Amino acid sequence: SLIEQLTTEKYECMVCCEVVRIVAPVWSCQNCYHVFHLNCIKKWARSPASQAEDGNSGWRCPACQNASTQVPKTYTCFCGKVHNPEWNRNEIPHSCGELCGKKRQCLDCPHLCNILCHPGPCPSCPAFVTKTCECGRTSHSVRCGQSTKIHCSNVCGNTLSCGKHSCTQVCHAGKCSPCQLTVQQVCYCGSNFKEVLCGTKEEFSDGFGNFSCQSICGKKLNCGRHNCTQVCHPQPCQLCPRLPQVVYRCPCGQTPLSKLLELGCVERKICTDPIPSCGKTCGKPLSCGSYEFIHTCESLCHEGDCRPCSHTSNIYCRCGFKKKEVPCALLRNKAAITFMCDKRCNKKRSCGRHKCNEVCCVDTEHKCSLVCGRKLNCGLHRCEEPCHRGSCQTCWQTSFDELTCYCGESVIYPPVPCGTQPPECKKTCTRPHECDHPVYHSCHSEEKCPPCTYLTQKWCMGKHELRSNIPCHLTDISCGLRCNQMLKCGMHKCKRICHKGECLIDEECKQPCTIPRLYCDHPCMAPCHPSSPCPTISCCAKVDLQCECGRRKESMICSEASNTYQRIAAISIATKLTDLQLGDSVEISRLITKKEMKQARLQCDEGCLALQRNRRLAEALEIDDNSDPFNIRSSGPKYSDLLKEDARKDLKFVSDIEKEMRMLVEAVNKVSIQIFCMTYKKWFSLGGVWRY
Structure with missing residues (x-):
């Protein structure tokens, strides 16, 4: 390739x-x-x-x-x-x-x-070469590049590692296996035996044994009167420790026997003779006490074991957390007397999930004894091994039944490991479906089929319009329009966007009431109350008020405007009382109708009166607002393009002319106002009528 x-x-x-x-x-x-x-x-x-x-x-x-x-x-x-x-x-x-x-x-x-x-x-x-078999007894002609080993049918026969027996296996590769025969060995003291494989490495032997049984030897010493007190050993037993030629000091070891002989003590001849005592305090260290304070024997120099100590010693619990003081007489064997404290171990066990919680714990590994219990990868069974770290092993259970897909076309033959998913099948799904549209998805092991995506026509939830290109599996479709269905109150319509179910199931309509009020015809605006009359509260609707001349305009709450109109109407009726006293009739219906109540007016002020006077004066002088080039409400003066061009060239000159004209107009207006005031004052004093 x-x-x-x-x-x-x-x-x-x-x-x-x-x-x-x-x-x-x-x-x-x-x-x-x-x-x-x-x-x-x-x-x-x-x-x-x-x-x-x-x-x-x-x-x-x-x-x-x-x-x-x-x-x-x-x-x-x-x-x-x-x-x-x-x-x-x-x-x-x-x-x-x-x-x-x-x-x-x-x-x-x-x-x-x-x-x-x-x-x-x-x-x-x-190339062909001659190669021998593994045991070397036969030879064969094979290709040089052949990597496989050659084996014959003969017994190996090579001497095993023990040096006593031969290999009984058929021609094999590598070294021969160790000898599997068993032999009996005796300990050095001759009291115990054991069976071991032939060729096992033997310990140093003195000709009478092969291993140490770790027991007391017990053999008779050379004196013939005492036994050996050493642990089973390969060497010959030592001399009797009580022989006269071996003992040179008193039992406590403080005084030489030669000095005691000079003081008159009897010389020892054999090992059974008592060893002379020096009479001093023994002073040998006892097994009790501690490293800081060593207890010693308080008896006089003596043979044999020392008496129990009269002091006390501190012993620790198993974990070493607490200690207590006990008499040394009870400590015959200090290692055997132990006690347990009440401290619980807080270290994590080997699983990393649980705490040890053992009292006075001395464990170093903290192995967890609980069952794991976590679900295996199959999802059906739980791990039965001791609690451990990491992932659990795969489920060991196996099914011997065939595992098929839903339609039975694809099959997995046993044995089937637990948790194996059904095989994939490329056939079309044969499950019963809710709709009658054609099925395009393959056979599957899931109980629920994928949603049908066939495009259909469906009404929206509020039945407002028929929507097209809607997947079959979609049921709740909103058109985005307002619901606009009549609510249970019979007065309002639903304002929610096209929705599912009833408009208001457990709630009451809270839209503002639209029934007109009795006096002002404004809507009630209280929360919907279909079965009760409108509440008698003041109207909060905004109304626009103006004076009779129309100059003043103001927005006011309806209830405050009504009170203002009633006050004005009362004043108007009071001014008509003089006409009633003279016998004239007064029409008051115009003052108390709803129409007039709606058109409540503001009172004209001095600005309104001045505006009326100016309007009458303008009408008398036949002055039009648009004809005044200095009137700000007019469209403004019109200038020629030549004049505008000159103004751009010399702006300072134009500004000076404008300033002079403004001063001239102000002076003329001041004189005109004085003349008008004098004329009006004279006309008013004469009580005459204005003449053009």
Whole structure:
């Protein structure tokens, strides 16, 4: 395949992802045999990304990550004999056309590769050689490249490691198994025996035993009167410790026997003679006490064991958290007297989930004894192993029934591991469906089918319009319009967007009441009350009021405007009382009708009177507002383009003229107002009528 891709130029370099041309210099990895452009592999070898993790092993191959120390520099053929090989159409690209001659990968093969220079690994050696079997008794002629071992049917017969027996296995590879025969060994003191495999390493033997039973020896010493008190040992027993030639001091060891002999003590002849006492305090250290305060024997120099101590010692609980003081007489064996404190261990157990909670704990591993109980990957069974860290093992239960898909076309034959999902089936789903539209999804193991996506026409939830291109599985469709259905109150319509179900099920309508009021015809605006009359509260609607002349305009709450109109009407009626006293009739219906109540007016002020006077004066003088070029309400003076151009050229001159004209107008207005005031005052004093 590699030769074909290189010849047809379909092989790509893993570094640049470009096709390796026939004439392009290449380099081939000797571990994975991938081919790269020579320039590409040089750049890769020098880049920091190609360096090995330890930094000293060289650079890594992009394909197999094999580390190399030398960077390739020259273009050679695959066998490495020819530099810059020339391509021949009859030969493999990038090869020299000569015999390969490389050593094969098989370590036992002495023959070199005998095919032409080629990419990839060398084929197995085709030569025939004579090889012996594993036991070395028979020989066979096989191919040199054959890696399998040769076995015969003969018994091995080699001497085993024990050096006493021979191997009984049939011709096999590797070393022979240890000897499986058992032999009986005796301890050094001769009191215990044990069976071990033949060839087991024996301990030092004195000719009478092979191991130590760790018991007291008990053999008779050379004196013939006492027994050995040492642990079972391979060497000969020691001399009797009570022989006269061995004992040189008194029992407490403070005084030499030679000094006691000078004082008149009897000389010892045999080992059973008593050892003289010096009469001093014994002073031997006892097993009780502590490292800081050592208890000693308080008796006089004596033979044998010391008497119990009269002091007290501190002993610790098992975990060493608490201590207590006890008499030393009870501490015959200090290690055997222990007590437990009430402290509970708070360390985590080996599972990492539970606490130890043991009282006076001395455990170091804290193994958890609880059952794991977590669900396994099948989702049906729970882990029955002791509580542990990490993930649980796969479920060990297996079914011996066939596992099929829903329609039965696809089958998984037993044994079926627990938790295995039904097989995938490419047949169309055969389950019963709610709609009669064609089914496009495949058979499945889920109980519920995917929703039907067939496009249909459906009414919205409020039955406002028939919507098209609606998937079949969608049921609640909103058109986005207002519901506008009549509520139970019979007065209002639902203002919600097209919705599902009834408009107001457990709630009451809270829209404002629209019944007109009795006096002002404004709506009630109280929360909807279909079964009760409107509440008698003041109207809060805004109304626009104006005076009779129409100059003053103001917005006011309806109830306040009504009170203002009633006050004005009362004043008007009071002014008409003089007419009633003179016998004239007064029409008051105009003052108390609803229409007039709606059109409540404001009182005219001095500004209104001045406006009326100016209007009458303008009508008398036949003055039009639009004819006054200085009137701000007019459309404004009209100037020619020439005048505007001159004004732009000399703006200061125009400003000066405008200032002078303003002063002239102000002076004229001041004189006109004085003349008008004098004329009006004279006319009013004469009581005459205005004349044009």
